[in-house]
Amino acid sequence: MLTALRKGVNSWVLRGLLILIIASFVLWGVQSAHLAGPSTVASVDSVHVTQGEFMRAFEAERFVRTKDPSERYTTAQAVADGVDKLTLERLVMGAALDNAADDLGVRASDKRVYDAIHGAAQFHGPSGTFDRAIYREGLRQRNMTEAMYESEMRRLMERADLLGTLRSGVIVPEAVVQALYSYSSEVRWAHYVGIPVAAMTTIPEPSDQDIKTYYESHKQDYAQPEFRAFRFLVLNQADLASRTQVSEEQLKAEYEQRKSSLSTPEKRDLKQITVASEDAAKKLKQRLDAGEDFGDVARSAGMSAAETSLPATEKAALSYLGDDAANTAFSLSEGDVSEPVSSKLGWVIFKVDAVTPGREVSFDEARPQLMKDIVDNRVTAALDELSEKARTQIATGATIEALAKSLDLPLRTVKAMSRDGMDDQGVTVTGLPPTRAFVDSLFAKTEGEFIDLEDDGENGYFVTQIDKIVPAQVRPLDQIKEQVRSDWIRDARDQAARSVAEKMVEKVRGGTSLSDAATETGAIVASTPVVSRSDVGKLGGAFSRDLLVAMFDAGKGGVVFGPSARGDGYFVVQVAEVKSVPIDQNSDEYQQIRSSLGETLKLDIFAQYQTYLFDKYSVSRNQQLVDQVVSQMP
Known part of the structure; x- marks a missing residue:
């Protein structure tokens, strides 16, 4: 039962519900469309999912599923795995949630949207805080305005609020948790007798008719593929x-050409003060020259400690300020404070707290990378x-x-x-x-x-x-007669061993002891260790899964039989003792069952809510357009 609970999250529809909000926040830059048109792949009442949304979501899901970056997860593989269907249903569910949020008046405040955007790492500058220039540039590259992006963020938050309300209302019944705990923690041990197929040596040789009959009834086993x-x-x-x-001379020439890019660049711990005008910067520099603390002066200019500090910064990382500012910062000695310098964001004053010199990579250190790069380049050109x-x-x-x-x-x-x-x-x-x-x-x-x-x-x-x-064809009997004969004997011995096991079970159930029944066949009785359903590995892999299930379904004294795990015989098993373990609500096992049951209940509620929304709103899908879009993707 616990396995079934864990497997519940593998349903693609339910998985889609779980990743809906996570994926939406990751895929920033997705634009919602509210006008139907020829590029609409799905609609839920007034909310429409565009072709562009589907393509971006499909690519994101494909990226998530790419386990090895060196092996491309192709569109064909994604379609075979149902990624196109999962993506479309996730987007349709998002549109349904948008309708539901509007109907219920769920609204994300301006402050929440502001905090989310300012807290997003992709919009932070080298100081680790929000940088509006980076924010605007990021939106520009995605052809989005601030209003468009903020509107999308608001929608995603509203969806999260709606689903969060569903999750918060789930109550896990303790009686069910206790029942599952008792079921999984119950222990038992048993006596058993092994009946190997190899011991069935009295099977007679098959006649030609036996072999022919067997061949005719098992022809599919002897089919030869195309x-x-x-x-x-x-x-x-x-x-x-x-x-x-690649010759040694070629490697050395490559090294000399790329020496600077292969080496570790110099890094500096910097502090900065950025203001809008040159006059303001000069006044701040005068205060610094007079001995005021750099941090105090920066705070007076409206900059926090995080905005002021630029730890372990490479010269290339200052490119957002411009070449003049970057060159100035890296021309100073440790402890120096620069004159005001013009940058792309205003006038900047730098102070150098520490300098970590760069390190030049030796030829021997660079050799493996140089060899790989040269070979890769030549191979690419040769392949073309x-x-x-x-x-x-x-x-x-x-x-x-x-x-x-x-x-x-x-x-x-x-x-x-x-x-x-x-x-x-x-x-x-x-x-x-x-x-x-x-x-x-x-x-x-x-x-x-x-x-x-x-x-x-x-x-x-x-x-x-x-x-x-x-x-493809079935191989003629005269070509494989010896193989058919061997298979007939194998199956006859297996049936004989099974018959012995069945008769032994019948005798024990009729009152004969397992020991006496075993003695009649020359077998020996052995005993299992004490095991629970979760640690049947202690049985050494001898019992098949079907036999283990039967053993745990039987009561004390119950007798069952089943095949060995290796398929080389049968076991007759009699349960000797069954014991229940006292319930420990503080144990890891108990808490794991409780958590798994809670997640299963939440998934069930999500599934029911999805059904409710799809019944309430008019849902349409343009599968033909989806198939066309996917077929054109690389």
């Missing part, structure tokens, strides 16, 4: 990199050149043999391969491109189909030529 014989070329970064040589040459050759009707010779690439041959990458002897085919795109393309082609240069979706290209297709 095999394809093909030749292929690979143009990818890994192959080209292995063929790229080869791919363009290949397209030209293919356009003229070149064969795959001529193409391989022209590109100086090995032409590789595979005599037979199934879709799962195995040859006709059951051995894995090696040396293939690492992406799934290669196999998918290979098995979508017809025999002798026109060759083409195809993108592997990761780091290169491939060209394939299908030479032969062997259709």
